Every structure is written in structure tokens, then in C-alpha cells.
Amino acid sequence: MPPLKEVRNRIKSVRNIAQITRALEAVSASRVRRAQARVLASRAYAEKAWEILLNIQHASGGAASHPLLIGRETVNNIMLVVITSDRGLAGSYNTNVLRVAERFEERMNKPTQWVAVGRKGRDTLIRSGVNVVAEFSDLPADPTIASIAPIARLAIDAYLSGEVDEVVVAYTDFINILAQRPVVKAWLPLSTHAEANRVAADLLKDAPSVSEGALSYEYEPNAAAVLEEIVPRFTELQLYQAILEAQASEHAARMSAMRNATDNATQLTADLTLEYNKARQASITSEILDIVGGANALQESVDKLTEAILSGDFSAAQVKTNGHHAVETPAPAPNKKGKSKKEGDDLTLIEGIGPKMSQALIAAGVDTFAKIASKTEDELRAIIQAAGMSFSPSISTWAEQASYAARGDWEGLKSLQATLIAGRRPE
Numbered sequence: 001m002p003p004l005k006e007v008r009n010r011i012k013s014v015r016n017i018a019q020i021t022r023a024l025e026a027v028s029a030s031r032v033r034r035a036q037a038r039v040l041a042s043r044a045y046a047e048k049a050w051e052i053l054l055n056i057q058h059a060s061g062g063a064a065s066h067p068l069l070i071g072r073e074t075v076n077n078i079m080l081v082v083i084t085s086d087r088g089l090a091g092s093y094n095t096n097v098l099r100v101a102e103r104f105e106e107r108m109n110k111p112t113q114w115v116a117v118g119r120k121g122r123d124t125l126i127r128s129g130v131n132v133v134a135e136f137s138d139l140p141a142d143p144t145i146a147s148i149a150p151i152a153r154l155a156i157d158a159y160l161s162g163e164v165d166e167v168v169v170a171y172t173d174f175i176n177i178l179a180q181r182p183v184v185k186a187w188l189p190l191s192t193h194a195e196a197n198r199v200a201a202d203l204l205k206d207a208p209s210v211s212e213g214a215l216s217y218e219y220e221p222n223a224a225a226v227l228e229e230i231v232p233r234f235t236e237l238q239l240y241q242a243i244l245e246a247q248a249s250e251h252a253a254r255m256s257a258m259r260n261a262t263d264n265a266t267q268l269t270a271d272l273t274l275e276y277n278k279a280r281q282a283s284i285t286s287e288i289l290d291i292v293g294g295a296n297a298l299q300e301s302v303d304k305l306t307e308a309i310l311s312g313d314f315s316a317a318q319v320k321t322n323g324h325h326a327v328e329t330p331a332p333a334p335n336k337k338g339k340s341k342k343e344g345d346d347l348t349l350i351e352g353i354g355p356k357m358s359q360a361l362i363a364a365g366v367d368t369f370a371k372i373a374s375k376t377e378d379e380l381r382a383i384i385q386a387a388g389m390s391f392s393p394s395i396s397t398w399a400e401q402a403s404y405a406a407r408g409d410w411e412g413l414k415s416l417q418a419t420l421i422a423g424r425r426p427e
Contacts, residue, residue: 357384
């Protein structure tokens with residue numbers, strides 16, 4: 001069982017962590033409500049814009065006048081935009097979207113350029129050694145079309161120049177507070193992606209249904225001018241909506257992760273508190289046993305002294321007392337140097353060593369303070385156990401007390417014993 005101080009320190013550290021995770025949960029709960037409101041406010045508009053672009057492309061019979069609506073016959077290169085967070089502590093949010101993006105790349109099996117939006121995705125992609133051509137981080141908490149314009153411009157320029165034949169966006173689609181789904185959304189061209197639908201349909205976000213009836217669009221002033229204006233804007237809008245979805249999902253995931261961390265910290269604190277109480281109870285029980293043992297030894301000494309007095313043999317026993325208890329010491333009394341009239345030292349001057357314990361030590365050849373001081377606790381315990389005596393709670397301080405007596409430092413010994421309780425150091 002670990003020491004009480006170590007358990008107390010661990011309980012304190014776990015409680016501090018719980019306070020931090022609780023605060024992070026409250027912050028994320030506040031932010032996710034605002035992010036959810038932004039997502040729901042723009043989602044219907046973004047999806048309807050996507051549907052209109054698909055209908056325009058379908059109505060033109062594949063001959064739409066804007067290059068962002070025209071797909072390539074053969075897809076040789078892909079650009080994959082991955083949207084992650086700048087900060088961690090969001091559970092598996094970043095891991096899930098990166099895993100979906102990697103699975104999409106494996107299934108497409110074509111040269112891929114990666115664009116990382118968010119520091120966590122950037123760091124992971126660079127460590128994995130993929131071709132990261134650009135990275136964007138520190139997006140504002142309330143993004144605008146202007147703040148995401150550099151990302152959109154990079155992808156549009158790469159597609160129009162023929163550097164890539166297809167651009168997709170991997171992000172986390174916000175469903176509700178408890179559920180977020182990582183998906184890959186076909187972005188450029190703004191039309192159905194036959195190759196992607198064939199090999200990775202389960203990873204793609206479902207596209208709006210294309211109207212099957214005859215569609216006739218009227219353009220004012222003309223088709224080229226209208227498409228030139230709305231297609232780039234709708235293209236940026238799809239990326240903007242993906243970033244809003246990702247931010248709402250991030251805050252929801254962080255709130256859920258911090259709530260779980262707080263619950264785990266609370267449970268761990270309860271378990272550690274129970275362990276601490278058990279250790280404290282064991283310590284109190286040990287102290288009570290020491291007190292009972294000392295009381296029994298004192299009572300035995302008093303009984304023998306009373307018997308000697310009643311029998312008239314006043315030299316049969318003497319009593320030595322100190323600040324804590326009294327123990328029986330056999331005559332003859334020690335002189336000022338701790339030497340008895342017989343050969344050897346008076347070992348009973350060491351608090352915790354009574355007459356019987358002294359006899360056991362002398363019988364084992366340990367008859368001086370110097371010999372006790374040279375012994376380890378395990379060696380002393382082995383000696384008394386060999387003599388059939390096992391209860392010796394103060395044995396840990398015998399060598400230290402004996403070292404004072406061996407040097408003749410009786411004042412030092414007296415000061416040391418004044419700090420002991422039944423021969424033991426207090427907890």
C-alpha cells in the first residue's frame with residue numbers, strides 16, 4: 001500500500017485535473033451552441049446552391065460553359081483538403097477524419113496532394129510523410145467567406161490549371177451534439193464524381209438529387225456572365241459550409257470528451273479516497289497495537305515489582321521510567337556510562353528493549369550498544385525471532401538509539417527518545 005502522503009498528493013492532482021476538464025466542458029458547451037446556430041442557418045442555403053449547380057451541369061448535357069462545372073474524362077491527380085482542429089482535447093475527432101481521408105486516398109490509388117486546414121491535421125500528415133502542398137491554421141472562431149478565400153483560391157487555381165483533376169474535402173459532418181460523422185465531399189468539379197462514387201461511395205457525403213425532368217434555365221443578362229459570377233461563389237460556399245460543420249463538430253466532440261474526463265476523474269478521486277481511508281485506518285490500528293503492547297509490558301513490570309515488594313526482596317527488581325512508559329530492568333543498575341556491574345552494556349537503556357528482549361540479544365552475542373548500532377533492522381528482527389519473540393514495533397529505532405549510547409552521548413539519546421512514541425517515530 002502506498003504511503004498516505006503519496007495518496008493525498010494524487011487525490012489533489014486528480015481534483016485539479018477535474019476542475020480543468022469541467023471548465024473546458026463549460027467553454028465548449030457555450031461555443032457549440034453558437035457554432036450549431038451558424039451551421040443550421042447556412043446549411044439549407046449551401047445544399048440548395050449545390051443542388052442548383054448539379055442541375056445546371058445536368059441540364060447542359062455535360063457541356064456547361066463554366067470550367068468548374070466540367071469534369072475531366074480521366075482523373076490522374078487528386079487534391080484532398082483535410083479540415084481538422086488547431087487544438088487537441090477533443091477525443092477522437094481529429095483521428096476519425098484523418099482516418100477517413102487516408103482510406104479515401106488508398107481506394108482512389110492516385111497521386112494525391114494534401115492541403116491541411118488545422119494544426120493537428122498538419123502535424124499528423126507531415127509525420128506520415130505525405131505530399132502536403134499547403135497548410136492553413138488559426139482560422140477565426142466565427143469564419144467568413146473572406147477568411148477561407150485563400151483555401152478556395154488555391155484549390156480552384158490548381159483545378160483550372162490542370163495541376164489536379166479532382167478536389168475533395170474531408171471534414172466532420174455535424175449531425176447533433178452527440179453524433180458527428182467524418183465524410184469526404186466531392187468539391188471540384190461541381191458535378192457528380194463517377195470514379196469516387198465507384199470506389200469510395202461509403203465515404204462520400206450524399207449529393208443532392210438531380211432533377212430528372214426537363215430543366216430550362218433563363219439567364220440575365222446571359223449564361224456566361226451569370227455562371228461566371230455564381231459558380232465561384234457557390235464553390236467557396238461549399239468549403240465555407242464544410243468548415244462551419246467541422247467547427248461545430250469539434251466543439252461538440254471536445255465537450256463530450258471533457259465530460260467523460262470529468263466523470264473519470266471524479267470516479268478516480270472516490271477510489272483514491274477509499275484507498276487513503278484504508279491506509280489511514282491501518283496506520284491507526286498499528287498505533288493502537290503499539291500502545292496496547294506498551295501497556296501490557298508496563299503492567300507486567302508493575303506486577304513483578306509489586307510481587308517483589310510484598311515478598312520483601314527489594315533488590316529483585318527495579319523500575320526505569322522515561323517520558324512515555326515504564327519497563328522493568330534487572331539489577332544491578334547501570335553506572336553513568338551505561339555499563340552494568342556485570343560484563344557488557346545495559347541494553348534496556350534503549351527504549352523498546354525490556355529485560356526479556358535484552359536477554360535474547362545477549363544470548364545471541366549482541367551485548368553492547370556498538371553491536372546493536374552495527375546491525376540492520378532485518379538482522380535484529382532475525383535475532384529476536386530466533387529467540388521466539390516477534391512483537392517489536394520499535395525495532396526500527398534501536399540502531400539509532402544504540403549509536404548515541406555507544407558514543408556516550410546520553411543527552412543526544414535523551415533528546416531522541418523524547419521524540420519517540422513507544423520507541424517509534426510518529427507518522
